[in-house]
Amino acid sequence: MQLQPAPRTRAAIALGGNQGDVERTFKGALNRLQRDRRLTLLRRSDWFSTEPVGGPAGQPNFLNGAITVEMQGSAQDLLELCREVEEHFGRRRDAEEHHGPRTLDLDLLLFGDQVIDSPALNVPHPRMRERRFVLEPLAQIAGDWIVPATQGHAAQSVDACWQTLADSLPEGAPR
Numbered sequence: 016m017q018l019q020p021a022p023r024t025r026a027a028i029a030l031g032g033n034q035g036d037v038e039r040t041f042k043g044a045l046n047r048l049q050r051d052r053r054l055t056l057l058r059r060s061d062w063f064s065t066e067p068v069g070g071p072a073g074q075p076n077f078l079n080g081a082i083t084v085e086m087q088g089s090a091q092d093l094l095e096l097c098r099e100v101e102e103h104f105g106r107r108r109d110a111e112e113h114h115g116p117r118t119l120d121l122d123l124l125l126f127g128d129q130v131i132d133s134p135a136l137n138v139p140h141p142r143m144r145e146r147r148f149v150l151e152p153l154a155q156i157a158g159d160w161i162v163p164a165t166q167g168h169a170a171q172s173v174d175a176c177w178q179t180l181a182d183s184l185p186e187g188a189p190r
Contacts, residue, residue: 023085024127025057026093027157029140029149030080031120037078038062040104040119045082047100053087054096060152068146074116081124081152090126094136097121124153130163139165143176150177 030041041062049056060081067074086093098121101108105118124140131138139162143149150173153160158174171179 021087023055023087024090024129025125025160026084026086026090026123026127027125027153027160028082028084028093028097029120029122029124029143029153030082031077031122031148032118033067033075033077034116034118035105037118041078041080044100044104044119044121047103048084048096051096053092055085057083057085058156060155063148063152065148068148070115077148079148079152081149081156083157086126090123090129090131090136090138093126094123097123122149124149125157125160125162128161128163130165132165139163141165144168144180147177147180150180153177 030044032040045056045059048054062078062080064076065079066076084093098108101119101121106120122140122143123136123138124143126138129138140149143153144162154173154177158172158177160173161170162168162173162176164170
């Protein structure tokens with residue numbers, strides 16, 4: 016009897032950082048993620064420079080992007096892998112200011128069509144529909160991905176989420 020390999024699930028991850036050589040950190044993070052045999056990198060967005068949202072005043076702009084991957088394992092497995100990579104690149108979640116500067120932030124945005132609501136993990140990411148710095152790079156690489164309905168939101172594509180957010184920006188705001 017042959018064992019069937021565990022199913023592979025497409026996932027989306029947001030990348031962010033504003034400390035050190037962020038582009039170099041992103042490249043290193045992608046290399047480390049791909050070392051895990053359970054993960055296959057599918058697509059990578061462009062990197063976008065964005066102003067910080069929340070957090071302490073005076074911090075530098077963030078560099079943001081998104082990737083899509085296939086993961087053989089659970090969403091929790093992927094979250095743990097992301098946390099290990101963050102720590103490797105100097106992220107100390109327990110010692111940082113909320114929305115403060117960081118070397119690397121890897122947020123699990125989507126995991127297949129799953130909706131996960133647990134103390135350790137929320138998928139889809141609970142604030143992704145409100146964050147241009149998440150939706151813009153994600154729309155570039157996965158615009159047709161249907162975001163599962165959560166928290167009173169109807170299911171809609173990433174492109175539709177991005178367009179809804181862009182339409183809500185004040186007149187003259189950068190899009």
